[in-house]
Amino acid sequence: MFFKINFNHQSLRSLILFIVVFLTFFNLFNQLPRLFYFVHILKTHHVSLIGREFAPLSPYLKGTPTAGYMTCLHSSNPLIDTAIMGPYQQAQFVLSPTILDYFHPLDYRAIIYQCPDEPTSKQIHKRLGPYMIFKSFKGVSLLFRMKGL
Amino acid sequence: MGLFALLISSLTGYFVLSFFKNASEAIDIMDIFSMTGLGLGISAQIVFYTLLILGRIDPMAIIQGHLLCLCALFILSRYHVSRCRPVFSFTVSQGVSIFLILCLVLGTASLMAVIRPWGDWDGWAYWNYHANFLFKSGSQWQRLFEFNIQAHHPWMLPLMIIWGWSFNPVPQALVPAVIGIIFTIGTVGLLIGALKRHVSFFSSVLGGIFLASIPIYIYHGTSQYADILAAYFILLSSVLAADLLKAPAVNTAVLAGLCLGLTACVKDNSLLASVLLFILVVIRLYKTGASIFIRPLSWGFTVFLVSAVLMKIFEISFLRYNTYDVFLPGLWIWPKWVLIGQFAWASLSDLNWGGLWLLAMAVLILRQWSVKEPQCLLARFIAFFIIFNFFVFAASGLKLEWLLSVSFNRLLYLLAPTVIFLVFCAIGQRE
CATH class of the missing domain: 1.20.5 (Single alpha-helices involved in coiled-coils or other helix-helix interfaces)
Structure with a gap:
């Protein structure tokens, strides 16, 4: 050698x-x-502060073990797409210990929805059924669904 | 990091080190830079077992556990016969030179840490998130492992962060940043200390400066990833393993085993590295007729390996949603290996590494080493470790280009201090 x-x-x-x-x-x-x-x-x-658009939702999720997470962005490989994983992981960090389920968001009453486009956001909200909504900024909102689980 | 937390950990490391040193040995530079890392590693273990016993993170219990451990170590050190004298083996001028170099590293590291208070992406998204979750979740800490993108590495760094947060109820960005800085400086100091045991002071300082000058080194070290911890512990374990093979002794064997065990608790890569290095050292001890030192080495290794194994068991047991796939049949797809080879070649000559790896290969080829040199074992360890990781890359179900682009440089980062140690030993050693 x-x-x-x-x-x-x-x-x-x-x-x-x-x-x-x-x-x-x-x-x-x-x-x-x-x-x-x-x-x-x-x-x-x-x-820059990490996940500051998700921080206002924190008081509403206290005591919620798991919430769904949805976004209007699409990707062929979302796990390595920073445009999708970035906001998701920032939300996860800021809102812990509440776990955000990206893969099965509709299984939960509380859903965090992130979409910078307002018209698309409203269409998705209609599909989720009756809900209470808390809005943050940069297209982030927290939906508490009344039914449809 | 809480000053008290750092002080307690450093004292813990000092007492543990002094327990294993002989009365005739003075304190050298490597001892000074290994006591803090060792102490923080042991602190992480105390936090882990407090979590297991109480079922949740309790800051008061963690502090009490540390004080109890410190008292026990202090009492043991009073009764231990071969405790070291408080004499230093380096001169004042040498100490001042190293201090000045480390001040420069500290300034640069602090600047880079201040700009990114929560670190880079994996810093906040993974390691700090892990610590944050454990700190706030109470008895529901097992839920962290439901998705394996949230926690799949051993927990040493998050546990160290929790130890730093124990003195303040509100998690702060300062603690993870300070841990990154401590280990960034500590690795440079450890390298200088390790080299000083084998080569001249000038060569050892040059090695430390060379490590700090690698463009990615300080930036990545202050990104609040666990890579700098893994690099530190791999270097510490490698140096102690080389010392064990050069001059076998029971104390060195136990200490090397303990450091190998701590290395296993940092990341999956370092777990692989510690097991690989342990196997290579055991084989070498057996072949050189020093097999009586295998048992103390094994005992030392097992002490902390147990916690690494428990962490992996929790990860597997509580997993609900598997987001990663490993395709073993995909292991032998040849375009994958071609791509891995291309990345490896590009990294060898990448200016980020200053041609370090080409230089290391040149030194290894030119250096006429007999097979009895302990450094030969470290060269073999590095080669096998890289090859094993190639297999891990090839077997992964993730997109290979992405995986290599985020992971390959980190793999080289883990090994860089150990490679520099080998290179400078080769340059500086006299025949």
Whole structure:
């Protein structure tokens, strides 16, 4: 597996040491623009809060072990689609310990519905039957279904 | 992290380490950077068993459990004959140099952590969510495992976060961020300390700086993922395993076993790594006629492996909806292996890794090692670990391109400190 090259030669060891030092400085210099960028972000941007559009729903879900989660977005592979999984996992994080069921949302009385398009949202609401609705922002709403389970 | 929590964990780690050191051994740099990680790992275990005994997370019980453990360790250390002297094996100038380097790493890490208070995607969506759920769910904590996208790795990081939250009833973003920073700095310090035992001080510091300079290292370390914990514990276990093979001793065997057990509790990858390394070390001990050290190593390994096994049992027992599929017949679809090979080759030369892996391969090929060198075993461990993970990628039912794009770099990240340790040992060791 190993070539029988004698590594005793100081020059070979020095060569590899030189390569390591070069790579270290190369990496450090490459990091500097990135570091300045982060400092710039810190000075100019507000730190974003995870799932802030779902946070107002939290008091209404206290004591609810599981709720459904629906979205009007479609994907051939939703588990790896960030447009779908992003809001879902943010909702999950903010509303825990309530578990949000993405795969069987209609099995529960409480359903969180996320849809930025208002007309589509209203059509889906009609299909879910009578409900009480609590609206947050960015197209997020919490529906408590009266019947139809 | 709560200052008290960190102090208690560090003291716990110190007493455990001093229990296994001989009276003639002074405290070196590696001891200083391993006591905090070891202590936090043990704290996670205490939180886990408190959860099992009481059936829920009780902050007061967790604090009492820690104080009880600390008292027991303190009493044991007073009666233990071979406790170490409080003497340091490094000079003031060496200490100051390392301190300055770590201050630079701390500044960069803190900046990156402040911008992402809840970490990157998996940081808040998985690890912090896991901790949040356990902290708030009371006796219903088993429901976390109903969907396997919510929890399918061992729980060391979430349990550490809960330990930090025990001193404050409201979960804060500060605790997971500080844990990320501690382990990011700790891994650099641990690498420097580990290298200092084998090569010159200059080479050891260069190794630490090289690790910190890898563009992805600090950013990923402060993303609040468990990868930095896994990298830390894999490095610690590897170094202790190499020490055990070089100079077998019962104390070293038990300590190496304990660290291997803690490594198993971090992630599924590190569980695989710890079992693989354990098997390779046992085989080597047997072949070199040092099989009397296999039993203490096994005992040490079992102590914490038990909790990792229990965590996996809970994960399987409480699962209701399986969202992942593993297609073993899909294992031998050759286009999958071609794709894995392409990703592997691209990563070898990726500037993110500074050509680290090509350099490591070059060093391994050029270095004339006899089979008795303990570092040879670590090289074999790294090779086998990567190959095993290739099989895991090929067997997964998830889309392979996506899986490789999110997982391959993390796999290399886990091993980077250990690879750097091998490379610098090869460069710095005299014939």
